Amino acid sequence: MTGISVVVPTLGRPSLTALLAALATAEPAPVPVEFLLVDDRRHPAQELPVPPGIDVKVLTGRAAGPAAARNVGWQAASHEWVAFLDDDVVPDPDWLARLHDDLTGAGPHVGGVQGVLRVPLPAGRRPTDWERVTAGLADGAWITADMAYRRGALAAAGGFDERLPRAFREDAELAHRVRQAGYQLVQGVRTVTHPVRPEDRWVSVRTQRGNTDDALLRRLYGRDWRTRLEIPPGRRRRHLTVSAAGILAAAFTVPALLTRRRAWSAAVSAAAVVWAAGTAEFAAARIAPGPRTAREVTTMALTSVAIPPVATVHWLRGWVRWRGARPLGSAR
Template sequence: MTLDATIVIPTIGRESLQRLLTALDRGEGPRPAQVIVVDDRPAPQALTLNGDLPVKVLESGGRGPAAARNVGWRAADTRWVCFLDDDVLPTATWLSVLAADLAAADAAGVAGSQGRLDVPREGAGRPTDDEQRTLRLATARWITADMAYRGDVLVEVGGFDARFPRAYREDSDIALRITTAGHTIAVGDRRCEHPVAPATWRTSLRVQAGNRDNALMRRKFGPDWRARIGEGDGRLPAHTATTAAAVGSLLALATRRHRVAAVAAVAWAALTAEFTLRRYRGGSRTAAELGRIIVSSMLIPPLAVAHRVAGEWQHRHAETDPPLAVLLDRDDTLIEDGPYLNDPRGVVPMPGARRALDRLRDRGLLLAVVTNQSGVARGLITPEQLGEVNAEVVGQLGTFDSWQVCLHAEDDGCACRKPAPGMVLAAAAALGVPPQRCVLIGDTGGDVQAALTAGGRAILVPTDRTRVEEISAARSHPCADVAPTLTAAVDMVLRT
C-alpha cells in the first residue's frame, strides 16, 4: 500500500536529516508516494541520503522554511502533503499512524492533521529559561514540525507566506488562514520526538527578531491575533515601558532634569527586576543562570522594541497579500513581435527581459507564459515550429514554470484565447496558486481583461500598437496598472 501523501522536509543540511529519513525508511506502515527534501541553504551542497525511500531533492535558495515548504508542496501531486522538520525523529509506527490520521481526516472532511511532539530533556533538575522555549512546542498549536495539509487547501490559501523568513509564526499564519477560510485542523495520534535546541546566553537575544514576524501577524490578522492562535498576551507592552523608562532617564539626565531622570531610572530598574525574576522563577533557578538572565533581561526590551518597530515599517502594507506568480504574454512583452514567428532565429528578447525575469525568480515568484498563437490554426505556423521558437525563448530568457498556449483562431469560440480567462486559470492551476495571487504582464487590453476576469491583477506595458482606450481602461481599474517597460512592471510587482 502506498499513502496518497508526500512528505516535505525543508533542511539546512543538518546531520539529523539522515536520522529522520532512516527512521521513516525502517518504520512500520505504508510508504509515502514521495519524499521531497528541500535544501534551503543559500549555497547548496550535495546531500548524501541513504535508504530505499523515493527521495527527491529540490532547492529553494536560502529564503527560509516558509519558502522551502512552498517549493516542496508545489512539486507534489498527492492529496495530502505532510511537513516534517529535519530535526524531528518519528516513532517506529509513525507511518502507520499517519495513514490512520489521514483516513480519519478524510472521513471528517478536515483540511489538516497535526502530529504530536514529545520534547525530552537530557539531565536532571529544572529546565533552563532557554529550554523552556523548546519545551513549549509539546503543547503548542499548529506546529509545522509535524503537520499534514490537503493539497487543494494549500492551493486555496496560496501556501505559506514567504515574508516569514524564520522558523517562527509561518506555521501559525497558514493555519489561521486555513481556519479563517472555514476549514478545520484536527490533532492526530502520530508522534515525533523534537530535541531541545542548543542554546547560549545570546539565544534569548537572537530570538527577539521574531518581533518582526509578530508585526506581520498583527498587520494581517488584527490586534487579537494572539488569542486566535491560542496564545496569551505577549511581553511587548512591558518591554516598551521598560525601554521608554530607560530612554527617558537618559534624556532627562542629558538635559539636567535630575529628578525626572531618577524617577525614570527607578521605573526602569523595577520593570527590569520584575522581568528578571519572572524568568528566573520559570528557569533552572541556578546561580549560573541568574547571571545570564540578569544581563539578557536588560538587553531584551530595547531589542524587542527595535525589532517590532522595524517590522511595523517593513510590513506597513502587509494587509494586501503579495503575488505568488507572474504570468507573461510572449510577443511584444518578452520578445519582439515578429508576425506569426516561425523561425527561432527571429527570437529577440525585449530590453532588460532576462534581468527582469531573474529578479522575479530570485524572489521565489513562479513564472508562466500565456500566449495566443492563432498562426497555428491559420496554417502559418506548424506546432513543431512553435515548439522550436518557444524553446529558443527558454534558451535566452530562462525556464518558466508553466506554458499556456492557445492555438485557436479568433472566431473559434474557445475559452482559452485572451481576452478569455482560460489560460490564466489554467496557469494558476498548473502553478498551484489562487488566480487572485497572480499578476499578468502584457501589452494589450486582451491581456488585462483575461487577468481581471480570472480574478487576478494586470500590468499593461504598452507598445505602439496598444490602443489608447486600452491604456485608459487599465489606468482606471483598481486591479490594473500601466508601466512603461517590462523592467518597470517587475518593479511594481516586487513592491507589492
C-alpha cells in the same frame, strides 16, 4: 487515499541525519509515500546526507526561509496529502503507519491534521529558559514541526506567506487562512520527538527578530491577532515601557549633570526606577522556574537587560516596513 507526500525543508543541520534515518527504518505505510527534501541552503557546499534505504527527491529552495521552502515542497508534491516535518525532529518508529491512520480518518471537511510533539527535558533538575521555550512547542497549535495538510486546502489558502521568513508564526498564520477557506483542523495521534538543540546564552536575544513578524501579523489581522491565530499573550507592552524608561533615564542624565537642577535629577531617578523595576521583574520571572545555577542566573540577568530594547526595535522596524500589508488572497 492513493499516497502521501512528506516534505522536509532543511538547511543541512546535523539533526537531518537522525530524521532521515528514522524515516528510512520506520514501519511503512500501506500506501506509497514520497519524500521531498527541500535544500534551502544559500550556498550548498556538499550534498545532503541521505542514508541508504530511503528514496528521497531533493528539491532546490529559494533560500528565503521555511515558508518559501515548504511552498516549493507542496507545489511539487504528487499526492493529495502533504505532511510537513522540520529537520530537527525524530519520528517514532510507527510514524508513517500512524500518519496514514490519521489521514484516512479525516473526513472531507478536514484540511489539516497535526501530530503530537514530544520534547524531552533533562531529569533531575529544572529546565533552563531555552529548554522551556523549546518545550512550549509541544503545546503549540498547528505547528509544522509535524503537520499534514490536504494539497487542495493549501492551494485554497494560497500556501505559506513568504513574508514570514523565519520558523516563527508562519504555521499559525497558514492555519488561520486554511480555516477561513472552509476547512477544519484536527489533532492526530502520530508522534515525533523534538530534542532541545544546544545554543549559546544569547539565543533568547537573537529570537527577538520574530517581533518583526509579529508586527506584520498585527497589520494583517488587527488588535486581536493573537486570539485569531491562537498565539499566547506576549510582553510587547512591558518591553516597550522598560525600553522607553531606559532611553528617558539616559536622555535626562545629560541635562541633569549640566544644570544640576532637582527637576532633571528627579526625572532621571523616576525613569531609572521604572527601568530597573521592569528589568528585575522580567529577570525574576525567567529565573524562578529554572535551575538557578550561576551560569543560568547570569544569562537571565544579561539577556533580560538586552531583550526589551531589541524586541522593541524589531517590532518598530516591522511596523514601519509592513504598513499597508494585507493578508494573502485579500483584495488589493
